[in-house]
Amino acid sequence: MMTISYEYEGALYVNLTNRCDCACVFCLRHNGHKGSIYADDLWLEHEPTRQEALDDLLARHFSQYRELVFCGFGEPMYRADDIVWLVDELKKRVPNLPPVRINTNGHANLFLGRDVAPLLQGRVDTISISLNGSTPEEYCAVTKPRQGVQAWDAMLDFARECREYVPHVVMTIVDKDKTPEEIARCRRLTEDLGVTLRIRAYIPD
Numbered sequence: 001m002m003t004i005s006y007e008y009e010g011a012l013y014v015n016l017t018n019r020c021d022c023a024c025v026f027c028l029r030h031n032g033h034k035g036s037i038y039a040d041d042l043w044l045e046h047e048p049t050r051q052e053a054l055d056d057l058l059a060r061h062f063s064q065y066r067e068l069v070f071c072g073f074g075e076p077m078y079r080a081d082d083i084v085w086l087v088d089e090l091k092k093r094v095p096n097l098p099p100v101r102i103n104t105n106g107h108a109n110l111f112l113g114r115d116v117a118p119l120l121q122g123r124v125d126t127i128s129i130s131l132n133g134s135t136p137e138e139y140c141a142v143t144k145p146r147q148g149v150q151a152w153d154a155m156l157d158f159a160r161e162c163r164e165y166v167p168h169v170v171m172t173i174v175d176k177d178k179t180p181e182e183i184a185r186c187r188r189l190t191e192d193l194g195v196t197l198r199i200r201a202y203i204p205d
Contacts, residue, residue: 004048004056012065015072016079023144042073050082062094071103080116087123099125106155121165131171134185169195176202
């Protein structure tokens with residue numbers, strides 16, 4: 001049984017891919033975990049097709065969820081076009097679809113080689129981007145992106161651009177091993193970008 005969607009704290013989460021271009025030091029994937037506090041097994045036997053994902057989601061009763069979140073055991077924006085298709089299909093079929101959020105590392109334009117931020121307009125209500133560092137060096141040490149420091153610039157550019165297309169742009173940091181100075185720098189950075197900072201508590205294994 002493959003986990004395409006799962007519930008957590010009143011929201012419905014969608015697990016579309018296990019691909020990721022980062023190897024974050026705090027990621028459960030590297031600690032031998034198959035799942036997380038959210039769901040038991042988020043490793044996919046295969047990436048679900050659009051139709052498989054849609055069928056899975058249409059079996060849910062959306063009136064009970066406060067939010068629909070694209071976030072699984074991977075970077076969801078590898079499937080940017082499929083997310084767009086799914087949201088469009090769900091909006092057609094589900095009256096009062098709950099607000100849509102994407103949790104992302106913000107590297108989509110870099111690894112897809114094109115600008116996908118405009119696709120989010122009218123479809124996504126919140127985009128939550130993992131900041132995880134207050135300087136390029138700190139960011140690369142924590143997230144270990146395949147593209148190195150280029151990923152830091154791509155992430156900041158993506159956050160800036162998303163403001164044009166998405167009502168709520170949030171950047172998150174995990175409070176583990178962060179000094180007050182680092183948190184203050186992150187706060188200044190997000191203020192300069194004109195986006196919201198959310199500090200998340202670290203969840204131990």
